Amino acid sequence: MSKERHTVEDVAREAGVSLMTVSRTMNGRPGVGEETRRRVLEIAARMGYRPSPVARGLASRRASSLGIVLPDLANPFFSILAKAAVDEARGRGVNVFIINTDERPSLERAAYASLREERIAGVVVAASRLPARHLREEAASFDWPVLVNSLVTGAGIANVDVDDEAGIFEAVSHLLGAGRRHVAFVAGPRESGSARRRVAGYKAGLAAGGIAFDPELLVRAKPDIEGGMRSVVALLSRERRIDAVIAHNDITAIGVLRGLEAAGRGIPSDVAVIGVDDIPYAALVRPSLSTVRIDIPELGRRAMAALLDLRDGKVFEPGPCLRPELVLRESSGG
Amino acid sequence: MSKERHTVEDVAREAGVSLMTVSRTMNGRPGVGEETRRRVLEIAARMGYRPSPVARGLASRRASSLGIVLPDLANPFFSILAKAAVDEARGRGVNVFIINTDERPSLERAAYASLREERIAGVVVAASRLPARHLREEAASFDWPVLVNSLVTGAGIANVDVDDEAGIFEAVSHLLGAGRRHVAFVAGPRESGSARRRVAGYKAGLAAGGIAFDPELLVRAKPDIEGGMRSVVALLSRERRIDAVIAHNDITAIGVLRGLEAAGRGIPSDVAVIGVDDIPYAALVRPSLSTVRIDIPELGRRAMAALLDLRDGKVFEPGPCLRPELVLRESSGG
DNA sequence: CTGTTAGCGCTTTCAC
DNA sequence: GTGAAAGCGCTAACAG
Numbered sequence: 074m075s076k077e078r079h080t081v082e083d084v085a086r087e088a089g090v091s092l093m094t095v096s097r098t099m100n101g102r103p104g105v106g107e108e109t110r111r112r113v114l115e116i117a118a119r120m121g122y123r124p125s126p127v128a129r130g131l132a133s134r135r136a137s138s139l140g141i142v143l144p145d146l147a148n149p150f151f152s153i154l155a156k157a158a159v160d161e162a163r164g165r166g167v168n169v170f171i172i173n174t175d176e177r178p179s180l181e182r183a184a185y186a187s188l189r190e191e192r193i194a195g196v197v198v199a200a201s202r203l204p205a206r207h208l209r210e211e212a213a214s215f216d217w218p219v220l221v222n223s224l225v226t227g228a229g230i231a232n233v234d235v236d237d238e239a240g241i242f243e244a245v246s247h248l249l250g251a252g253r254r255h256v257a258f259v260a261g262p263r264e265s266g267s268a269r270r271r272v273a274g275y276k277a278g279l280a281a282g283g284i285a286f287d288p289e290l291l292v293r294a295k296p297d298i299e300g301g302m303r304s305v306v307a308l309l310s311r312e313r314r315i316d317a318v319i320a321h322n323d324i325t326a327i328g329v330l331r332g333l334e335a336a337g338r339g340i341p342s343d344v345a346v347i348g349v350d351d352i353p354y355a356a357l358v359r360p361s362l363s364t365v366r367i368d369i370p371e372l373g374r375r376a377m378a379a380l381l382d383l384r385d386g387k388v389f390e391p392g393p394c395l396r397p398e399l400v401l402r403e404s405s406g407g
Numbered sequence: 408m409s410k411e412r413h414t415v416e417d418v419a420r421e422a423g424v425s426l427m428t429v430s431r432t433m434n435g436r437p438g439v440g441e442e443t444r445r446r447v448l449e450i451a452a453r454m455g456y457r458p459s460p461v462a463r464g465l466a467s468r469r470a471s472s473l474g475i476v477l478p479d480l481a482n483p484f485f486s487i488l489a490k491a492a493v494d495e496a497r498g499r500g501v502n503v504f505i506i507n508t509d510e511r512p513s514l515e516r517a518a519y520a521s522l523r524e525e526r527i528a529g530v531v532v533a534a535s536r537l538p539a540r541h542l543r544e545e546a547a548s549f550d551w552p553v554l555v556n557s558l559v560t561g562a563g564i565a566n567v568d569v570d571d572e573a574g575i576f577e578a579v580s581h582l583l584g585a586g587r588r589h590v591a592f593v594a595g596p597r598e599s600g601s602a603r604r605r606v607a608g609y610k611a612g613l614a615a616g617g618i619a620f621d622p623e624l625l626v627r628a629k630p631d632i633e634g635g636m637r638s639v640v641a642l643l644s645r646e647r648r649i650d651a652v653i654a655h656n657d658i659t660a661i662g663v664l665r666g667l668e669a670a671g672r673g674i675p676s677d678v679a680v681i682g683v684d685d686i687p688y689a690a691l692v693r694p695s696l697s698t699v700r701i702d703i704p705e706l707g708r709r710a711m712a713a714l715l716d717l718r719d720g721k722v723f724e725p726g727p728c729l730r731p732e733l734v735l736r737e738s739s740g741g
Numbered sequence: 742c743t744g745t746t747a748g749c750g751c752t753t754t755c756a757c
Numbered sequence: 758g759t760g761a762a763a764g765c766g767c768t769a770a771c772a773g
Contacts, residue, residue, distance in 0.1 A: 080749095080750055080751085081750065081751065082750080090759080090760090091759065091760045091761080092750095092751085092752095092760080092761090093752085093753095093759070093760060093761085094758085094759060094760080096751070096752065097758095097759090100752090103758095104758060104759075105758070105759080106758060106759090109758080109759090123524055124750085124751075125465075125524065125526075125749085125750055125751070126524060126525055127461060127464045127465050127470065127525065127526050127749085127750080127751090128465055128749070128750035128751040128752090128765090129750080129751055129752075130461045130464075130465075130751090130765090131459075131461050131462050131465045131749085131750080131751070131752090131765045131766070131767085132750075132751040132752040132753075132764080132765055133751075133752055133753085133765085134752095134765070136461065138504070138525070145490075146486050146487075146489060146490035146493070147483070147486060147487050147490050147687075149481070149483065149486070152480050152481060152483070152486035152489075153480075153481050155480060155486075155505075156479075156480035156481050156507050159480070159505065159506070159507050160507060160509065163506070163507075163514075163517075166521075168504045168506065168521060168522075168525060169504065169505075170472070170502045170503065170504055170505075171489075171493065171503075171504075171505045172493070172497070172502065173490050173493050173494060173497075175494065180497075183497075187502060188502075190457055190459065190460060191460055191461065191472070191502060192459075192461050298687065327691060331691075353481075353632065354688040354691065354692070357661060357665075357688065357691070357692040357693065358688070358691040358692060358693070359691070359692070359693035359694075359695075360693075361693075414765095414766055414767085415766065415767065415768095416766080424743080424744090425743065425744045425745080426744080426745090426766095426767085426768095427743070427744060427745085427768080427769095428742090428743060428744080430767065430768060431743090431768095434768090437742090438742060438743075439742070439743080440742060440743085443742085443743085458766085458767075459765090459766055459767070461765085461766080461767090462749090462765070462766030462767040462768090463766080463767055463768075464749090464767090465749045465750070465751085465765085465766080465767070465768090466748080466749055466766075466767040466768040466769080467749085467767080467768055467769080468749070468768095
């Protein structure tokens, strides 16, 4: 067993068959006798032969690697999602390119172009920041697109989602039930599917609680700590009676926490705060953050599993949305 | 400008030159007349021609993509490092495979094997968990290995480091100066270069402060929240008088914080705690965490820049270690 | 400075 | 069921 890289030819010669028989065998494709297959497999294993993904990619016009594009790898939500996804992929022997779009649509489009050039055929797109039309178009350019938390659907595109609306609905209901009357909402990016669904849940929750939706209480922020802090300034300049804030995600909510402190508001005495995601730090910040919990690793695993299944020719069954769960901590006043 | 993918041949035909002239031009290689080069470039651009990274990889036996391997993408230190690194690479037009080894040496070795199969020629290895001998061997199997925070050096391998020892030395000195007498240390993985340097800094700090090193006060933990919590149990079972703990990194320190609280110790009244990294959450946990700050994005950028420079044939100049900086917050008692 | 000839290691297509 | 031929799109190694 030399240290050299072997090729199909070496294996073919050794097995006394043609190149193609080895190729077919390695790809588990039909057209090879049971006995031949077994022998080829055995010999390949003994020689330590591993097909070259690069050569395969060139010949088949389809790379063996996959891609995942996300807006901000520094947000624990995405890094945990990505970790789960790449781990799932590794378990099935595939490497994945992670592309960070920095919340910028232009970089996101460049990411797709780049992945196509690499002949990547399957992608997990987490929280796209592209307008529906463009995203649908981009997704269609891949053989196996999997969209996480997107409103964009279509033939040939798989969706893996969280029931954002229900989650926020519950959060709003809880706050109203606790007597809060001026519940503000710090929304995420306009093109984000979950941002839209969360806003919908917010409005539905208010309606169910008999409170009229006040546009003044809805602001949009960049989903990071900085964005959360700024949103507080905007909010308080519009309506000083705010007694609760729900933020698009935890990282934003943490910014809200700090912004409110800077503004001298007590939490939760003056203002209750609830985030979304339950990143590990939500439980550790001061005050600890109430949040709409999402099983992030499960979401990442599901998305990558869907992608791998599609690649293997299985049909994708959407399965139920992931159900988020309201976790009450200090920031919402128990 | 059709929507089709063009090949070198199309460009060559259009420009009335040979295949090779186009190839040389696209790679900025010598052997092409100034005028010809300009014309080819112009035509290629007009046609929207982009060389196929896959074909290139096959022909040159060297993929255009790079790799980064790290132990835990869920640790903000690594996700922020990775983000900075992939952003730097994207700026130069290259995609990178991120491989998460889950702190497991066996997965790390598998990662290298897998990257070699993809014909990846350059890798950034952040915080390897492999014994020096093996790591050196693995590194040598790549054209451009860049090791971050590793003790392993060698011809052809680039190192990007943080002055861990100085950072911990300062932390220990501070604690001793504040009157703490039983300073424990929760070390990181045995094979980690920074773990070793940090332990060295700890011992040096004690020595400088005239305190004898007590092996009972040094425990090793898996560098995550869970590991930090457990280390407290181990530590307190050995020596109840501990009045300060320095942890290998912030994520571990946060675990220590929780562990101490669970044990009924006041922070910083009974025990002072200091971490390393200054991940964004260090300032947000309760009590806020004092830490030895590292400029994480800069570290990631440096590593990837070194890799890209090596790839481009430039010589790597180590440059000075990144200097960490002690940041005092509540957990160390001001 | 430029072009020609061989592949890189596999899959595709079409024979048998 | 199996194999031979013809590339995939590019670069290496020579030749001029």
